[in-house]
Amino acid sequence: MRLGIDLGGTAIKSGLVDDAGQVLFYETLPTNASGGADAVLDALTDACRRQLARAAVAAVGIGMPGTVDEARGVLVRAANLPLADYPLTQALSRRLGIPAYLGNDANCALYGEIYAGAGRESDNFLLVTVGTGIGGGIRIGGKIHLGMEGRAGEFGHMIVAMDGRPCRCGRVGCWEQYASATALCRMTREAAAAQPDSLLARQIREAGDVVDGRTVFEAARAGCPAADAVLETYAKHLSVGLNNLTAIFRPDRIVLVGGIFREGEFLLSRVRERCTDPYLVEISALNGQAGLIGAALLPERRDPNSPICRLLRHTAAQTPPER
Ligand SMILES: [Zn+2]
Numbered sequence: 001m002r003l004g005i006d007l008g009g010t011a012i013k014s015g016l017v018d019d020a021g022q023v024l025f026y027e028t029l030p031t032n033a034s035g036g037a038d039a040v041l042d043a044l045t046d047a048c049r050r051q052l053a054r055a056a057v058a059a060v061g062i063g064m065p066g067t068v069d070e071a072r073g074v075l076v077r078a079a080n081l082p083l084a085d086y087p088l089t090q091a092l093s094r095r096l097g098i099p100a101y102l103g104n105d106a107n108c109a110l111y112g113e114i115y116a117g118a119g120r121e122s123d124n125f126l127l128v129t130v131g132t133g134i135g136g137g138i139r140i141g142g143k144i145h146l147g148m149e150g151r152a153g154e155f156g157h158m159i160v161a162m163d164g165r166p167c168r169c170g171r172v173g174c175w176e177q178y179a180s181a182t183a184l185c186r187m188t189r190e191a192a193a194a195q196p197d198s199l200l201a202r203q204i205r206e207a208g209d210v211v212d213g214r215t216v217f218e219a220a221r222a223g224c225p226a227a228d229a230v231l232e233t234y235a236k237h238l239s240v241g242l243n244n245l246t247a248i249f250r251p252d253r254i255v256l257v258g259g260i261f262r263e264g265e266f267l268l269s270r271v272r273e274r275c276t277d278p279y280l281v282e283i284s285a286l287n288g289q290a291g292l293i294g295a296a297l298l299p300e301r302r303d304p305n306s307p308i309c310r311l312l313r314h315t316a317a318q319t320p321p322e323r
Contacts, residue, residue: 003057004296005047006105006289007040007064009033009080009132014047015289016055017296019307021116023289025054037086044088045095052096059099060092061298063108063291065135067151070103070301076149080132101298104150105129109257109284110137111294111301114144114311117286118255126251127290128155128242130258133168134176140249144312156180160240178237181213181260184230188216191230199224213260221266235270243276257284257291 004023006013012031015023029047032039048060067077078084089100103111106129113119113127119139127137134156138145145152156176157169164173177183188211192201200219204211216234219227242254260267261283272278284290300306 001055001057002296002299003048003051003055003060004108004292004294004298005044005060005062006108006291006295007031007044007062007081008105009065012043012047013289013292014051015292015296016051016057017293021112021293023292025051026289026292027051031081033081036082037088040081040083041086041088041091041095044092048092048096052098057098059101059299060096061101061103061108061295062088062092063103063105063295063298065105065133067149068102068104068107070101070107070146070150070298075102099299101301103295103298103301104135105291105295106135106137106153107144107146107150108292108294108298109135109290110139110144110153111297111308111312112286112290112292113137113255113257113284113294114139115297115308116293117284117290118253118282119311122252124249124251125253125255126155126245126249127153127255127257127284128245129291130179130238130256130260131181133182134180134241136245138249140251142312155241155245158241158244160237160244175237175241179234179241181258183237184213184216184234184260185211187230187234188227191216191226195226198226200227200230214263217260217263217266231267231270235267236274239271239274242271242281243274246275246277246280251280254281255284256281257286257288259288262288 002017011028015026032043066079092100110127123142129135136153136155157174159173160175161173165177167174216227216230297308
């Protein structure tokens with residue numbers, strides 16, 4: 001049995017993963033990111049201990065947003081979490097009494113897909129994770145492409161508008177400023193403000209001015225034209241990046257991961273309509289657990305004979321050359 005953690009900006013997903021890649025005892029707990037690094041460590045410890053009470057495991061793997069040096073197991077650059085320069089793995093290992101390994105969350109989702117999802121049928125696919133930002137993973141010819149310092153696959157920072165919106169990366173016009181779940185929430189608020197009499201605006205007011213990734217879908221399903229227009233625009237933004245990725249990589253599928261894809265066909269059909277190759281694009285079949293499954297495999301990435309490394313054709317994590 002393996003223990004995997006998907007550490008996000010708002011929630012910690014945890015679960016025990018068996019040899020078939022099935023997740024047992026799936027749980028989510030709040031990350032408590034607003035409480036700072038120590039609060040996140042406490043929440044993480046709690047999530048692990050709850051699972052360790054159910055089964056003995058030799059190590060824990062943690063997927064998280066940001067730039068992670070998988071070979072060294074350290075966070076190089078944090079994203080959406082207050083953990084910059086924080087010795088997370090050491091602190092967690094000390095508390096749990098087992099080793100802890102870090103990986104980038106999008107790469108973990110890619111490992112999860114390779115082990116238990118789309119990778120069972122495809123050697124050439126891309127993974128696109130849509131949430132607070134947009135991340136990605138690349139598997140070509142059976143091998144994953146991590147790039148220097150594991151920084152390849154930052155699909156969200158592909159520029160789609162020359163003089164577009166400013167991005168947290170310092171450039172302008174990045175895809176995630178238009179097609180992340182964060183962007184969808186912003187577009188939802190803008191539409192409600194512009195059309196205060198719409199069903200969308202009324203529902204937001206009734207919810208105490210709270211907007212999340214589901215808000216616009218609820219209003220659109222109830223027949224609100226303003227919400228429907230937001231989704232049409234959002235689908236256009238999403239498809240622009242997917243079409244760029246298709247042109248560059250020519251994969252045999254692009255797997256979409258993220259909470260908003262729980263909306264299924266209601267969103268996917270709008271995206272596919274605008275894709276150059278509609279049936280390349282599909283929603284992950286792993287119910288939002290690809291990242292957790294891949295994280296659980298991280299400890300084994302150090303063993304070239306492990307099942308995941310054999311699947312990755314011995315592309316075990318390597319330390320980048322010193323510059
Ligand atoms: Zn950017």
